[in-house]
Amino acid sequence: MIISVLQKRHTLRGHDRLLPEQIQRIQHRKLAELRQFAYSRSGFYQQFHKGLFDKPLSELPSLSKSDYLAHFNEISTDSRLRLHALESYMKQMAVDDLYLGRYWLMSTSGSTGKNAVFVYDKTEWAVALASYMCCNDFAGVKTNFFGKTRLAIIGSKTPWHQSARVGHDMAVRTVPRLRLDATDPVRENIDRLNEFQPTVFVTYPSVMEQILEELRLGRVQFKPLAVLLTAEPSSPALRQEMSARWGVEGFDCYGATETGVIAAECAAHKGLHVRDDLLIVENVDEKNQPVPPGELGSKILVTSLFSRTLPLIRYEITDCVRFSRSRCECGRPYGLIEEIQGRRADFLRFPAPDGSRVTVHPNTFKSLLEPEAVEAWQVIQRSDGLHLRLARPRAGFSPDRLETKIQNELARQGSVSQKISIEIMDEIPRGPTGKLLLIVNQNNTSV
Structure with missing residues (x-):
């Protein structure tokens, strides 16, 4: 080759x-x-x-x-x-x-x-x-x-x-x-x-x-x-x-x-x-x-x-x-x-136990969410935690299992436990250009 x-x-x-x-x-x-x-x-x-x-x-x-x-x-x-x-x-x-x-x-x-x-x-x-x-x-x-x-x-x-x-x-x-x-x-x-x-x-x-x-x-x-x-x-x-x-x-x-x-x-x-x-x-x-x-x-x-x-x-x-x-x-x-x-997908920052902040690459969420039995997904970081939008989950999908996977991975990367909410919907709203933004940072913390 x-x-x-x-x-x-x-x-x-x-x-x-x-x-x-x-x-x-x-x-x-x-x-x-x-x-x-x-x-x-x-x-x-x-x-x-x-x-x-x-x-x-x-x-x-x-x-x-x-x-x-x-x-x-x-x-x-x-x-x-x-x-x-x-x-x-x-x-x-x-x-x-x-x-x-x-x-x-x-x-x-x-x-x-x-x-x-x-x-x-x-x-x-x-x-x-x-x-x-x-x-x-x-x-x-x-x-x-x-x-x-x-x-x-x-x-x-x-x-x-x-x-x-x-x-x-x-x-x-x-x-x-x-x-x-x-x-x-x-x-x-x-x-x-x-x-x-x-x-x-x-x-x-x-x-x-x-x-x-x-x-x-x-x-x-x-x-x-x-x-x-x-x-x-x-x-x-x-x-x-x-x-x-x-x-x-x-x-x-x-x-x-x-x-x-x-x-x-x-x-x-x-x-x-x-x-x-x-x-x-x-x-x-x-x-x-x-x-x-x-x-x-x-x-x-x-x-x-x-x-x-x-x-x-x-x-x-x-x-x-x-x-x-x-x-x-x-x-x-x-x-x-x-x-x-x-x-460009936003990468997210989370508080660490020592008061500092850890940066988590968007590929982390792609590797966690792409194998899930859902048609589409979006992660939104807000001041009160992570909000997940999931479109049309199929048989076998478990919200509790997904939340545990995310918490475990964030802990591995050095973050404290996060509040995670999951919203199930038929279609995830797209941005003004017609794109579906996979990672959205709505937190006030500057990256």
């Missing part, structure tokens, strides 16, 4: 030296190949795009996450891939398991609280991994394969999470690597990082804020040479404090389980370069009308030019982004995203 990834990375590096019009020609060719494949192999697209086979991309209907899940079996170009069977398999899956010996399975709850399964074959996964390696290239991070690079990652270790699969499959024996879980108590992770002494550190911005809080308290004894921030938008304040305390500027990498890397930041820090050679990313409003550069959109429609197992054509990702009106001074031929909103 690693040889295939390095070969595809070499190809992607070559695209960095092309002109924008050459990238457009690559898009045009790859889009034609994708559509031809989808129309010949996917029963869903044969009907979904019926009468539109020769129409431009902008005139095709978009594919929502709910439609993707409802028509998963018909979208698939391999008749052996059936959603129910994949979901059952993933419950017992190890991080190095391949479905049918050839497919990488991943899942995300996204903004709806409903798991969506995505499948990569060897070629598709090699492209996705190469796109992640190019984040390092954009940031100027050079990997020394003889022990000088020490890589630490705090993300998810859940086998079906993309960050876990990337971390596992990109491991190189000669590069010391430490993988930690964002749901573990932050001080346990700090102790392991202090011992490991990473030179390159990859994590979520919300975890980085936890690290900086511990740094202010004098508990952090490591100083990386490079920091890559993934999965969530980073704030200017976070980056400024990283620069002031460590002398390094973080680099944002914007990716999705559905697509791999969507965009990544270079050393000029003028925005995130869109992977226009692998994807077509349309910034649109609520009615799927184009949003011009400089204006904030309501969602993006992503066409994955390398997807074949489950072709994704104008797939909706409900992130609000703003494209830049200008190109980057680095000379790369890709479009720039200058702002991303909407993917």
Whole structure:
């Protein structure tokens, strides 16, 4: 696998030296190949795009996450891939398991609280991994394969999470690597990082804020040479404090389980370069009308030019982004995203027995609630405790068992006991942008 990834990375590096019009020609060719494949192999697209086979991309209907899940079996170009069977398999899956010996399975709850399964074959996964390696290239991070690079990652270790699969499959024996879980108590992770002494550190911005809080308290004894921030938008304040305390500027990498890397930041820090050679990313409003550069959109429609197992054509990702009106001074031929909103989940703080406060990452609640027999969920922190909204629980759900699980995990992380209330409802209200916020902080305590 690693040889295939390095070969595809070499190809992607070559695209960095092309002109924008050459990238457009690559898009045009790859889009034609994708559509031809989808129309010949996917029963869903044969009907979904019926009468539109020769129409431009902008005139095709978009594919929502709910439609993707409802028509998963018909979208698939391999008749052996059936959603129910994949979901059952993933419950017992190890991080190095391949479905049918050839497919990488991943899942995300996204903004709806409903798991969506995505499948990569060897070629598709090699492209996705190469796109992640190019984040390092954009940031100027050079990997020394003889022990000088020490890589630490705090993300998810859940086998079906993309960050876990990337971390596992990109491991190189000669590069010391430490993988930690964002749901573990932050001080346990700090102790392991202090011992490991990473030179390159990859994590979520919300975890980085936890690290900086511990740094202010004098508990952090490591100083990386490079920091890559993934999965969530980073704030200017976070980056400024990283620069002031460590002398390094973080680099944002914007990716999705559905697509791999969507965009990544270079050393000029003028925005995130869109992977226009692998994807077509349309910034649109609520009615799927184009949003011009400089204006904030309501969602993006992503066409994955390398997807074949489950072709994704104008797939909706409900992130609000703003494209830049200008190109980057680095000379790369890709479009720039200058702002991303909407993917950041709040992390919550709780009182500890000694009067201090402990910070709990939102992934903690995802790991507790996603296995529950409910259609959707939301955690709200208020001054009087935690309020859980649960939609349409199924047979076997136990509120008392769930409350005990949450209390035990909060105690493990160092919190005092919390008052927990559970509200059962048919539908959980969504935010003004149409998103379901999984974690909501209504407490007056500043994070």
